[in-house]
Amino acid sequence: MSGRPAGLWALSIIIGLLFVALFIYIAYDIVTKGLTNWSEWVISAPFIKLGRTFWFVVAGILWVIGTALFFMEIAGYTVTREFKIVRNRVKWDAVDVTITALAAAIYGGSLAATGGLPVIPGFTWLRPGNSLAPLFGILFGVPGALGTAIGNFIADALTGYLSIGSIGGFVGNFLIAYIPYKLMTDHSFRTPRSIVEYYIWGAVVSSIYCSLYISWWLDALEPVIGLPRAMVWGWFAPWVIFNNAIVTTTITPILGYILYPPIKMRGLFWKDRLA
């Protein structure tokens, strides 16, 4: 490792560490200010300052795009980088269906395993299993992303959070896995480009997108679900970003680095399974 590659590695590691430091700082901020004082959290500030109307419009646009992408992939279509709609080439054979079922079991099980540890009783729980969501998309593509969606739905039932709001969580968790799968160009976790792409798309953008997607759904269905809109944008949205990003910035890259070679070697990597 010398010259330009060494410089690129150093840069990618610095970018990764900056993201890790940011979310550790946010964790420190939340702990020092108190879990119930959510309106004072640093991560809540953009939501509170810009207000509900702004976020409802922005998240609404993202909701429409995310929902369209979800149904397109289920129907067998996808959008290319040139914004063309083409067949997604997922075979949906026995192996793809098995990958979906196993991803659902592992993701749902890992979320439920810590379901008895509520951070704020009645509101949310510790979710280290979130670290698996982008990984399943990056390694297994659409089947992995669908498994993530189902796993989250099962975990909602096991932890007492199942409601109409879980439909938003279903697609939102699909998107956490789908965004890095679709937008990373190098999924190997073995190059500076792959590391930087992962931190941008897999750790930060997917966490924010998922949070805004679910928050919009909870806001729009407030009369049905009953979570006050002030809490949706002031507490729920920033908390989901934090709860996802704190594990996807720290644990996921390590898991990805370890799991990519055996998955690739066994022919289960999504690019090797396209029709």
Place this chain on the structure above:
Amino acid sequence: MSVAVQAAVLTVIGVIIHLVGVALYFIAKRREGLLLTLLGGLWTLAMVIFYIYSTLGFYGAVGLRAESPGPAVTTTLGFIILIIGIIVAVRLARRGGVM
């Protein structure tokens, strides 16, 4: 909308997805039907878990009721599902994806 009505709506959605999948796979002979069958089946399984937990009184107003066995049962079940999932996944990977 009450929790019971929300659960009924979700159950109906799960059953519809499952039936559409079965129809697509077995009648229309479309491969995507297998995915929808699985998706609807697991969705419905989640609803079965919901009804069992409700009957046993594991749920509080939101989340699990701390005084009930719910948190312990969920943690245990979660670990069991996770471990079985990992064991099956490792065996699957060793066979290159063939069960």
